[in-house]
Each structure stands twice: as C-alpha cells, then as structure tokens.
Amino acid sequence: MNTKDLRELFTTYFQKNGHAIISSASLIPENDPTVLFTTAGMHPLVPYLMGESHPSGARLTDVQKCIRTGDIDEVGDKWHLTFFEMLGNWSLNDYWKKEAIQWSFEFLTNQLNIPINKLAVTVFEGDSDAPFDSEAYELWKNVGMPEESIFKYNKKENWWGPAGQTGPCGPDTEMFYITDVEKCSPECQPSCSCGKYVEIWNDVFMEYFKDKEGKYNKAERHNVDTGMGLERTVAILGSMSDVYQVDTMWPIVEKIEEISGKKYLESDEITKSMRIIADHLRATVMIMGDNRGVGPSNIDQGYVVRKLIRRAIRHGRKLGIEQNFCKEISQVVLNIFGEVYVEIEKNKQVVFDLLEKEEEKFKKTLEQGLKEFAKMSSDNKITGKEAFNLFTTYGFPLEMTQELAIEGGMDFDIREFEEEFKKHQDLSRSGAEQKFKGGLADTSIETTRLHTATHLLHAALRKVLGDHVEQKGSNITAERLRFDFSHPDKMTDEQKKQVEDLVNSAIVNKYPVSFQEMTVDEAKEKGAIGLFEDRYADKVKVYIVGDTNQKPNADANSETFSMEICGGPHVENTKELGEFKIKKEEASSAGIRRIKAILQQKTT
DSSP states (O other): OOHHHHHHHHHHHHHHTTOEEOOOOOSSOSSOSSOSSOOSTTGGGHHHHTTOOOTTOSEEEEEEEEEOOTTGGGTTSSSOOSEEEEEEEEEESSSOHHHHHHHHHHIIIIISOOOGGGEEEEEEOOOSSSOOOHHHHHHHHHHTOOGGGEEEEOHHHHEEOOSSSSEEEEEEEEEEEEOSSOOSSTTOOTTOOSSSEEEEEEEEEEEEEEOTTSOEEEEEEEEEEEEEEHHHHHHHHTTOSSGGGSTTTHHHHHHHHHHHTOOTTSOHHHHHHHHHHHHHHHHHHHHHTSTTOOOOOSSHHHHHHHHHHHHHHHHHHHTTOOSOOHHHHHHHHHHHHTTTSHHHHHTHHHHHHHHHHHHHHHHHHHHHHHHHHHHHGGGSEEOHHHHHHHHHHHOOOHHHHHHHHHHTTOEEOHHHHHHHHHHSOOTTTTTTTOOOSSGGGOOOHHHHHHHHHHHHHHHHHHHHHOTTOOEEEEEEOSSOEEEEEEOSSOOOHHHHHHHHHHHHHHHHTTOBEEEEEEEHHHHHHHTOBSOOOOSSOOEEEEEEEEOTTSOOOOSTTOSEEEEEEOOOOOOSBGGGSOEEEEEEEEEEETTEEEEEEEEEOOOO
16 A cells, blocks of 8 residues: 555545545644644644634544654654654544544554554553543444553553643543564563554544643543554555655655665665655655745754755765755655645745755855864864854754764764753754644634734735735744745835834724635635645635625725635734734745734824
C-alpha cells in the first residue's frame, strides 16, 4: 500500500460513516502565538473543539500537513520526520467512545487487514484526578481485543491536554503494531522503546475540563480527536525497515544517491546524511510552497527554514556534494506532492528562487566561517564561546566546529557552548513544542478583539497597498497582534497612517460582525478574502464586517468593510474594539512584511 492508497482508504472509510472530508489547513497557523507551525490534525480545529460550529458539520475527517521542529536534531534515525501527513477523524460533541473505538478497530483489521495478534492497545489507568477508563477498556474487549493485549498506563502515556493552562482534556487510547523485532525482555510492553511496539493511531476522548484551580471536572462537550501518521503506517504495513522507503520519501533518496554517487545503505554515516537531506528539503519545500509560505530568515518560522536548508547543505557536503543541489531535490518533492497539495506547484518558482539564494548565501557563510575558525584555532583549542560566535554570527554549524576540532586534534569545550546556547533563544523550539497558552484556544475578550482587528487590518492593507496583499501569518496575544503579509517594500509613514485611519473608521462606524456558511465558490463570488483550500467541496465560514449583502470595500463610506474566511472568535460589533494603533512595521522574510499593532482605549 502506498501513501495515496492509504489517504483515500482512510478518508473514504470515514466519509461512509458520516464524516465530511475537509482540506488540509495551512502549515502556518492562523492567529496562534504559541506554535510556529501546524503540529497535528487537531491544531486547526481548536476553535471548533472549543465550541465554534464547523461549516462541514460535527463529524470530520482529513489528511493534515504537519511540521514538528522539536525533533529536528533527532532526524536521521529510522522514524523521525520534520514534515509528515496525519490522518484524522473528529467528533465535535457528536459520537463518543463506542463509535470511535469500533471504527478504529474495523479500519485496522478490516480495511488494513492487520491480524489481531499484531495489535496492542493502551488505556488510561486512572489517578486522583480521573478514574480508570473502564469504558474504553471494556469496549476494546467487546470488539475482540484479548485482555493480555490491552495495557493500562498513567497520564504520561494515556492522557491529552489541556491545550493551555485550562481547557478540555481527557484520556486517550493508543494503538500499536507489533513488529518482528525481538522483545527486549519477557516484560516488554508498548511503553518500551526497543522497537517491538510501534504506535500507529491515537484516539483522544475530551471528557474533562481543567479549571484555574487545577481541578478536572466533567466537560459539557464531549469531543473525539484521532491521529494516524501516514508515512509511518505505510512503512509498517509494507514491512519497510525505515520511513524513508515510503513512496513520498524514496524518490528523494534516489535523487540524492544520483547526485552524490553514493548508496543509501553504504554506511551508517551516509545513510544518516541522506535521511537528513531528504527530510529537511522535503519539509522546506512544503513550508515555502504553502499558501502562507515563509522563506529563510533569522526569526520565527523563517529561522527554522534557514536551519533546515543549511543543515541539509552541510550534510550534502559530508556526502561530497560540492555543487548546488537543493533545487534538484526540491523538484523531486514537487513531483511527489504537486497533485496532492496544488499550492506547492503554484508557488514552485518562489521555492526555487529562495532555495538558490539561500544556498549561495550559505556557501559564502561557510567560507567566512572557515576563515574565522582558522584564526580562532591558532592556539590549538576552540572555546565554547568562540564556537557559539561562529554559530550565531556566521551560521557555522556546531557539528562542523566539532568535526574540524577533532580533525585538527584541538580541544573543544562543548559544555561552555551549551551554556551559551541556553542563554540564546532557541527559535526552532520556541513555540513549536509548547502547549496552547493562548492563541486559538484562548477566547479571552482581549484576544477576541485583536482577532477581529486583524480582519480590519487585512482589508485596509489591501485597500492602501493593493490586492497583492495576502495574509502570510498571524500571531495574537492578549496584549497585541502581529500580522505578516505579502508586500515587497517597506511601508511609508503615509501608508501606515492611511491603514490606521481606515481601521479606526470601521471601528467608529460600529459595523456589525457576523458570519455565513457557504461553499468555496460562493465565497469567491462574494469577494471574500482568505486562504482558499478547494481540494474538496468544503463549506467555509465567512466573517463579514458590515452589510452582508454587498461585496467588501475597505472604505470609510462602504457598508461592507471586510469579508474573510475564518474560524473565529470575533466580537459582535466593531465598536467593542477601541482605538487601533500600529506600533511597528518591519521585514519578516523575503517579500513578507510584518505589522505589530495594539488596541487601546479611545482618546478624547
């Protein structure tokens, strides 16, 4: 079975069971300050898990593009990936444990034809906060799982959430495929990391709500959230020794073999380098080719993109590749995903251009770094501070410093480097592995106001700068909004003033804020802006600021100021917003500008 087959089999199965197939959301989260990328299938659905109505209904299924950056330094082993696809199905206060477990079991055994003796499952064992999930345990027995294949674990293994300090949470049940790896001991269980048990699916049951006092109370809404890793599942079903042999990875590896003249399994070192190049450039193409794509820079998502590209180039060098090769690899990625995610095909020239520029830039960086290294190593040692300066100033990889020090027989103080590194904000992890401490899960009045203000800002920017302006990212806390948008030039003071005035005019005009559910085509016809994902015949939720019967026109005299696809939350009237003030306008990455703004009490 290949990835295309599993995508279609999964979504079709759940569609037959009453689920609407929805499109993958962008890899760049909207209005969420706590994560750099979309990390799981549930991430874009947080507003709906919190109570917002979804235009496609209460039963949903999809294949979601995901990026996880906390494991970047682990990439190179058999199973870790930076970019991956997650299969998922959701119940938004609709069906519950019985249906979720029944469908999971049926899909694994009937659709994927996995024998019961090759499966194991885990459930929550209970603690002082919540009791043993006996319901899930009995349901697994009822569908045919033998008791000896059902394991009970604590919160660390079998509990999800809450997304923030407070909010929905609950026990989960995880499903494992039992491989042919020999058990590390007779007591080997799914919690063991020896490789015998490989997790392939997880059903989360959000039946509790954690309050500000830390108490777990029964929730009013019962949501089900599931996730199955596409690549890992295909690899396991195909008895592959690692995830790099699946059809969305192997052609990339083959291209690296062709360029380098080496073979994937030639040695452990070569295998690791090829995995890193394949993973990192695949992830890079998917991020940069996204409809909210981000290029390499020194901040936020762009920092991660730069790190991925440079780490890939570094490992290309280890394979003996001296020429530029990133564009060649990116073309293979486009060949693999161009039909599945049409946006990367649409944005391919941007991807090619950014990769070529970054590769040339890093070549010069390496040359400068090598010269600086030669100066620093004159006394036959490299201090941690010197290595850290090479890293921050020249983008010189730590592993290259270590390698050169070893080759030259020099002393290198790695502990001092690590101490310096801890003082430095690690932007590749910042936010990426944090739980939701705001953002989409934060429905405070402050963030709700600022969320609504981003709609006014977006409309005003298009009015002042032109229709080429598109949202490329939004980050909201209770104190301020941050809005990234496509525009090639720095805004003038006059342009910023015009934007401020337009937004404040919409606030003064006391426009009502409402939403309508409609198809993608209807939204386009009405003139709505936003991220159109039209792979499926989705319905979307369109928020309108002003008259719902007119096409949008961000003008002081217009009765329809803004019309934009969004999931919420929003205020009911613009009069609730206060006074809008731009605090800063700056570059975010190539062709992307960033505005930071606040809402303050109106001055008289």
